[in-house]
Amino acid sequence: MLESLTDRLGNALRSLRGQAKLTEENMTESLQEVRKALLAADVHFRVAREFIDRVAKQCEGQAVLKSVTPGQMIVKIIHDELVSLLGEGSTALEDKKPLRVLLLGLQGSGKTTFAGKLALHLRKNGYTPAVIACDVYRPAAIDQLETLARDNDILFYGERDSKNVRKIGRNGWEWAKEQGADAIIFDTAGRLQIDEPLVKEVVDLKKEVQPDESILVADAALGQEAVNVAKTFHEAVGLTGIALSKLDGDTRGGAALSMKAIAQVPIKFLGTGEKVTDLEVFHPDRLAGRILG
Ligand code: GDP
Numbered sequence: 001m002l003e004s005l006t007d008r009l010g011n012a013l014r015s016l017r018g019q020a021k022l023t024e025e026n027m028t029e030s031l032q033e034v035r036k037a038l039l040a041a042d043v044h045f046r047v048a049r050e051f052i053d054r055v056a057k058q059c060e061g062q063a064v065l066k067s068v069t070p071g072q073m074i075v076k077i078i079h080d081e082l083v084s085l086l087g088e089g090s091t092a093l094e095d096k097k098p099l100r101v102l103l104l105g106l107q108g109s110g111k112t113t114f115a116g117k118l119a120l121h122l123r124k125n126g127y128t129p130a131v132i133a134c135d136v137y138r139p140a141a142i143d144q145l146e147t148l149a150r151d152n153d154i155l156f157y158g159e160r161d162s163k164n165v166r167k168i169g170r171n172g173w174e175w176a177k178e179q180g181a182d183a184i185i186f187d188t189a190g191r192l193q194i195d196e197p198l199v200k201e202v203v204d205l206k207k208e209v210q211p212d213e214s215i216l217v218a219d220a221a222l223g224q225e226a227v228n229v230a231k232t233f234h235e236a237v238g239l240t241g242i243a244l245s246k247l248d249g250d251t252r253g254g255a256a257l258s259m260k261a262i263a264q265v266p267i268k269f270l271g272t273g274e275k276v277t278d279l280e281v282f283h284p285d286r287l288a289g290r291i292l293g
Contacts, residue, residue, distance in 0.1 A: 022059040022070060030074055031056055041254030041291045042223040047261040055081050079288055086257060087284035089266035093241070094212045098182040099127065100173070102209065104202060104233055105217035107190035110245030110271050112141060114217045115187045116148040117271065117279040118243075122183040123154075130181035132172030133158035134165050134205060135189040145187055152276055155179050165189075165201050166208040173209055186211065194229065199236045206237060215241045215268065218259070226255045230263040239263075245271030248278070254291050 031052050038048040058077050064070045093099070101118065105111040119129035131149050133156070135141040142158045149156035157172040169186055176184045186209060191198050206214065216233050218226045226244075233239055242263075244256050247270045256267050270280040270287070280286075 022062050022064065022074065024056060024060060026070075027056060027059055027074070030071075034078055037293060038254060038257075038291070041252035041293065042258075043254035043291070044224060044227055044258035044262065047258045050261065051081070051085070051257070075292075079285075079292060082257070082288040082291065083284045086260055086267065086287055088260065089264075091241075091266050091268055091282045091284070093268065096212060097127070098177070098184065099213070100209055100211040101183070101185045101213045101215060102202075102206060102211035103185060103187050103215055103217060104237065104239070105190055106194070106219075106229060107192055109190060109217045109219045110243075111190055111217040112144050112148065112187055113274065113276070114243050114245060114269070114271060114279075115145060115185050116152060116154065116276045118185055118215075118269070119149075119154045119183070120152060120276055121269075121279055121281075122185075127183035128155070128179075128181045129183040129185060130155035130157065130172075130176035130179060131185045131187060132156075132169065132176065134168050134172070134186050136163045136165055136168070137189050141187075141189070148276065155181050165205050169205045169209045184209075194232050194236070202237050213240045214238060215243055216265070217243045217245055217271075218255075220244045220247045220251045220253055220255055221249050223251070223255050224258070227258040227262050230259045230265060234263045234265050239265045241266050241268035243267075243269040243271060247280075248272045252291050252293060253287050256287055257291060 035048050035052050055078050064073055103111050103115055115131050119131055122129045131145055131154055133142040133145045146156050157175050159168050162168055173184055188202055216239050218229055242265050244267055247253055267282045269282055272278045272280055
């Protein structure tokens with residue numbers, strides 16, 4: 001069981017009892033504990049340090065309110081700061097029709113599953129979604145998307161004998177419009193690592209379909225590595241959001257904070273299971289609570 005931050009802070013906070021003001025000296029021990037909690041939740045050490053500095057600045061000189069203990073006050077400041085960092089930028093999808101969404105991610109990140117989750121989410125919000133298979137390397141990936149689409153009554157487009165991703169994208173877009181779709185989700189190829197051909201292919205496809213959203217699906221369980229993936233994809237392709245998958249595991253989701261701080265891309269969705277309905281629209285306060293434990 002993970003200790004809650006308030007418990008972990010217990011000892012450190014006892015020394016604050018009776019203090020009228022929070023100062024750097026009387027906060028040191030508590031902030032050390034917060035730092036440990038963040039690192040344990042997979043937050044990048046540099047991000048944790050910057051975060052602690054921000055919290056320290058916020059706390060310094062604050063008079064402890066009569067109604068709360070210094071401990072409660074610090075935990076609230078930490079929580080609020082975390083929510084504000086996680087929630088910076090737009091965490092919602094562009095509100096427009098038609099909506100074009102390009103999905104990116106490494107193989108196994110949960111991208112295809114997310115394509116289905118997003119399609120259902122958009123349908124619930126009044127769209128007619130279609131998914132376009134733009135993976136020309138793994139026929140199994142096309143089959144997987146097609147099955148997912150069929151099982152959930154989602155429009156599907158794929159070309160099994162073409163290797164021209166740009167053309168598939170354009171044909172898929174035309175086809176989907178003819179079918180009356182107004183939310184088009186392009187599922188791109190996933191590789192084991194980000195290499196030049198992958199980036200070039202995605203950049204080409206992006207030029208062709210001019211997406212309103214370019215969303216990276218990243219596996220939360222990768223921890224720090226997910227941050228590098230987000231940064232590299234963002235620099236190479238330009239992202240408008242991140243869907244953090246597999247948050248139903250033991251991970252506390254600290255990678256989200258690092259991604260937000262380092263890659264500067266807003267988190268928009270959380271994947272919370274293998275089922276197509278296991279999707280949460282991102283709420284910074286919920287994730288903040290989880291990271292703090
Ligand atoms: P892709 O290669 O990126 O398209 O990844 P897939 O969509 O095929 O997903 C890879 C594996 O992760 C599959 O076994 C999925 O069922 C699983 N998966 C996807 N999203 C989640 C999630 O949010 N939670 C869990 N536990 N598993 C997930």
